[in-house]
Amino acid sequence: MEGTSLKTPRRAKTEDAQEVYYPKTPYNIRARVKKKLIDFNSSVEELVDDSDKDSDYTISESESSSDQSTFDSTEESEEDNSDSEIKANNSVSSKSTEAAKHDDFKKMEKINLTKKRKIRMYIVNTDDYFSAQSSKKSVTSNNTLDKLKTAKLDQGQLQKLLLKANACKHHAKCFSELEQYNKTNFIKWLSLLHEGFNLLLYGLGSKKNILTIFQEQYLTEQPVVVVNGFFPSLTLKNVLDSILVDVLESSQNPGNHQEACDIITELMHQNEGMHLYVIFNNIDGNNLRSGKCQNVLARLGSINNLHIIATIDHINAPIIWDQSRTSKFNFVWWDVTTFEYYLIETCFEDSMLVQRSGTLALSSLNNVFMSLTKNAKSIYLIIVKYQLENKKSQHYEGLLFKDLYWACREAFLVSSDLALRAQLTEFVDHKMVKFKRSISGGEHLIIPLQNSLLQQFVDEQPV
Structure with missing residues (x-):
């Protein structure tokens, strides 16, 4: 039995057999x-x-x-x-x-x-994560500054409070040293401008004050156009009209920007002995950073006797110039770090802490007025004084355009009807003046400010 192996039993091959017994496995x-x-x-x-x-x-x-x-x-x-x-x-x-x-x-x-x-592959399904997170409630607060029950301030009061907490007082010596250092570069700036280059000033802090000092010391006897690019209603037409009408005194004032550039280029070539300086405070402003505006300004910068001095404050400002515009501007980049506050540049920004009385706050009006030319200031003061003289009139419609024209003509402020309309267009763009047409068809000018604010504005002006 030890040498034999177990085999599967088979059915017996007998036809008579009824039952077959199989050996059982242990x-x-x-x-x-x-x-x-x-x-x-x-x-x-x-x-x-x-x-x-x-x-x-x-x-x-x-x-x-x-x-x-x-x-x-x-x-x-x-x-x-x-x-x-x-x-x-x-x-x-x-x-x-x-x-x-x-x-x-x-x-x-x-x-x-x-x-x-066998390698097990584990694949992360990102959709499951976001679907699980989307079911959670948002924990962001709904509290805003509008819900504060504090009284809003005027723009002037807000600036006074900011000046009281001004950090410049604690670092006055350092700021004065920076200003003196920047003043030593004025002669270099002027020589670069006369060599055919344009200046682009960059750096931390407002550069409007240092440009004003440069203008007062070296450009008093030269024609200068100051453009504040931070104005919310500034247009390219205002810049071209200021050069054509106010400086070059051209009778042509086309609406097309390219035609206006052609006229400016022709007149500047005819007057090769004249040097025109155009100062751009924030050439990267919201209304000047478009490609169309920069192309026109680049054409102006390519004129030999038209010199551009511009400032930038936006960190991505160089992106607005491609290779073609950069070659036309021919900028020399100059670091002018001042660490001064952007008080004037930010006064036009909307703030929930400021209560604006009227369409334009008094402080904003002062800032716009200071950037105007001498003749433009005189024209605006005529409108302001006329409105104050008739403030008691219940049916005051405004100053008639014809009366304003003859008053300016007698004061030798304008020489033509078109020159006055070009200046008034600038006032309308800055929301300093509104046009109203009477029933008879006459054009009336009215200032959208309270008479008390206008009286305060006149009192602040030097005699």
């Missing part, structure tokens, strides 16, 4: 094989899941449960006969169990190797 062998089959089944299921279900075959739970029930039902009946059978076949089954163990061990090693070689 109980301990069946228990061990069953346990290893269950383990093998579970490992196969894991491999099927890892390989994205390459094989559709899986051992169903019903089959395993049926095996378990069959085994349990026959277990009790077989236990009685198992002891005798185990003793009889102990020597025969020892070798077969060892061979079965060896085969099962090799199979399990192959399964473990394939599981280790």
Whole structure:
């Protein structure tokens, strides 16, 4: 019996035989094989899941449960006969169990190797994160400055409070040293301008004060046009009209910007001995940074006897100039750091702490008025004084345009109707004056400010 191996019994080849008895496998062998089959089944299921279900075959739970029930039902009946059978076949089954163990061990090693070689890919799904975060409530506060119950201030009061807390007082010596250092470069600036270059001043702090000092010391005998690019209503037409009408005194005033540049170029070539200086405070202002405006200004900068001195404060200001515009401007970049506050440049910005009385605050009116030419100031004061003289009139419609023209003509402020209209256009753009047409068809000029503010404005002007 020890040299023989177990074989699967076959049905007897007898036709008369009704029942055939098969030799039963010992109980301990069946228990061990069953346990290893269950383990093998579970490992196969894991491999099927890892390989994205390459094989559709899986051992169903019903089959395993049926095996378990069959085994349990026959277990009790077989236990009685198992002891005798185990003793009889102990020597025969020892070798077969060892061979079965060896085969099962090799199979399990192959399964473990394939599981280790299998690389699990973990892919992060970002949509799940955002969908989970979107369900959360926003924790942003709805509190704004409008909900504060503090009284709003006038622009003048706000500037006075800011000046009281001005840090310049604590660093006055350092600021004065910086100003003196910048003044030593005035002669260099003037020589560069006469050599055909234009100046571009950059650096931290307002540069309007240093440019005003440069103008007063070196450009008093030369024609100068000052353009404040931070004005919210400034247009390119205002710049061209100031050069054509106020400085060159040209009778031609075309609406096309390119035609106006052609006329300015022709007149400047005819007057080669004249040097015109155009000072741009913030050439990178909101109304001047468009490509159309910069192309026109670059053409002006290419004129030999027209010199541009400009300042920039925006960190991305150089982006507005391409290679063509840069070559026409021919800028020399100069660092003019002053650390001064941008009080004038920011007075036109909307602030929730400021209460504006009327269309234009008094402080803004003063700033605009200071940038006007001498003749423009006189024209505006005529309108202001006429409105104050008629403030008690209940049916005051404004100053008639014809009356203003003859008053300016007698004071030698304008020479023609077109020159006066060009100057009034600048007032309208800055919201300093409004036009009203009466029933009779006449044009009337009125200032959209309270009479008390106008009286305060007149009192502040030097006699």
